[in-house]
Amino acid sequence: MRGTIWLAALCLACGSGAPTHLCDELEMLSADDAHRLARQRALIERESGVDIRIALAAASDSSIERDALALYAALGRKRDPHAILYLIRPDAIRIAIGYDIEPAVVDARAGDWIVNHLRPLHRAGDTAESLRLALRMLEEQIRRSTLSDPRRRRRFGSGGAGATATLVAARDTQSTRTLPAIAAAPTARDALDRYRAWLDAPLDRGAPLLTESSRVFLSDWPLTRGYAAFVKHRESRCQFRIIERNERAVAVCRNDSLVAPHFLVRSTLGWQVDLVAEARNVVNLSSGPFAWALRTRGDPFLVPFEDEIVDVEGFLRLQGGDHTRIPAARGPASQPRFARSCPRE
Numbered sequence: 001m002r003g004t005i006w007l008a009a010l011c012l013a014c015g016s017g018a019p020t021h022l023c024d025e026l027e028m029l030s031a032d033d034a035h036r037l038a039r040q041r042a043l044i045e046r047e048s049g050v051d052i053r054i055a056l057a058a059a060s061d062s063s064i065e066r067d068a069l070a071l072y073a074a075l076g077r078k079r080d081p082h083a084i085l086y087l088i089r090p091d092a093i094r095i096a097i098g099y100d101i102e103p104a105v106v107d108a109r110a111g112d113w114i115v116n117h118l119r120p121l122h123r124a125g126d127t128a129e130s131l132r133l134a135l136r137m138l139e140e141q142i143r144r145s146t147l148s149d150p151r152r153r154r155r156f157g158s159g160g161a162g163a164t165a166t167l168v169a170a171r172d173t174q175s176t177r178t179l180p181a182i183a184a185a186p187t188a189r190d191a192l193d194r195y196r197a198w199l200d201a202p203l204d205r206g207a208p209l210l211t212e213s214s215r216v217f218l219s220d221w222p223l224t225r226g227y228a229a230f231v232k233h234r235e236s237r238c239q240f241r242i243i244e245r246n247e248r249a250v251a252v253c254r255n256d257s258l259v260a261p262h263f264l265v266r267s268t269l270g271w272q273v274d275l276v277a278e279a280r281n282v283v284n285l286s287s288g289p290f291a292w293a294l295r296t297r298g299d300p301f302l303v304p305f306e307d308e309i310v311d312v313e314g315f316l317r318l319q320g321g322d323h324t325r326i327p328a329a330r331g332p333a334s335q336p337r338f339a340r341s342c343p344r345e
Contacts, residue, residue: 021053024056024340025341026090028088028128029128036128040135040136041054043287050138052084053085055342059090065096068087082100086118086131092164096162107162110162111165117133117226118130120226121222130224140234140258143326144258146327181204181208184209184267184269185271185272186270188249188251188264188271189240195262195273196235205218210275211267214272214274217275234258234259235259238254238255238256238259240252241321243305243318249264250302251263252320252321257321257322261282261292261321282295285315290312290315290325294309294318297316305318
């Protein structure tokens with residue numbers, strides 16, 4: 001009932017000409033899904049100034065590229081150069097990118113997100129999760145772009161474009177690769193290196209490199225090739241400081257403030273990656289000076305590392321890591337608007 005009330009409140013302005021941030025003609029999002037996506041996109045907008053619209057629209061006689069232009073204009077922004085549209089139709093998916101966003105999200109990257117992430121999860125009936133993780137990938141690309149050049153936040157790129165992939169008569173290749181199981185490692189650093197190799201085979205949720213609880217966790221988590229490639233790429237240049245205490249270790253990136261720490265344990269098999277401990281102790285942040293923080297000092301895994309935990313501007317992080325702040329617009333986020341029908345001009 002609470003989700004229904006929230007959805008009704010979200011729709012109050014939909015018929016009044018107010019901009020719509022999310023429309024769902026395909027009825028693939030629950031009220032709770034819409035609430036979470038609207039909050040996530042609002043936080044990204046507040047930090048970066050990027051206006052994100054999401055449309056799950058019925059098929060039309062127009063191409064999806066023309067539909068994207070018409071929908072975005074009708075949704076209230078008329079080709080805003082600092083904006084991005086995720087459009088899902090029964091026959092295709094498109095990411096339309098404004099001029100300012102293109103330096104952060106080039107067409108090839110957007111195409112990879114569609115083919116290796118959005119499309120497989122959408123076909124599996126997990127559209128909400130596909131969009132949630134796609135927004136997380138978008139958020140990080142914007143952050144990386146502004147960290148490398150803070151002036152880029154409002155600087156025009158060479159031109160707006162986008163990427164499209166069909167949903168009809170196309171096959172996903174998620175499960176075609178078969179690689180040997182990746183074993184636990186003799187050292188914590190070797191385990192971290194093997195974890196990057198494991199990201200090349202993300203469907204091997206039973207790899208001995210992972211703790212037993214991590215394997216159970218992944219059995220119900222929508223990991224895609226696209227998201228695994230995103231994680232591997234973001235860590236490809238990381239220089240990790242590994243701190244070992246007894247049978248545990250934490251690995252903190254020394255040269256990239258966006259990359260969260262990893263947690264490792266030593267078992268009878270060797271050193272393993274503990275994704276459950278990481279999920280339990282690390283929170284991903286939006287609309288703040290940092291991309292991640294530790295939730296608490298008191299978790300049993302972190303007790304041996306108490307002397308390595310530092311308070312940075314009110315956020316718990318690990319000593320020796322990169323604490324570069326994220327340049328932020330810090331503007332007010334627009335109020336979320338939701339509609340079941342997608343407006344057209």
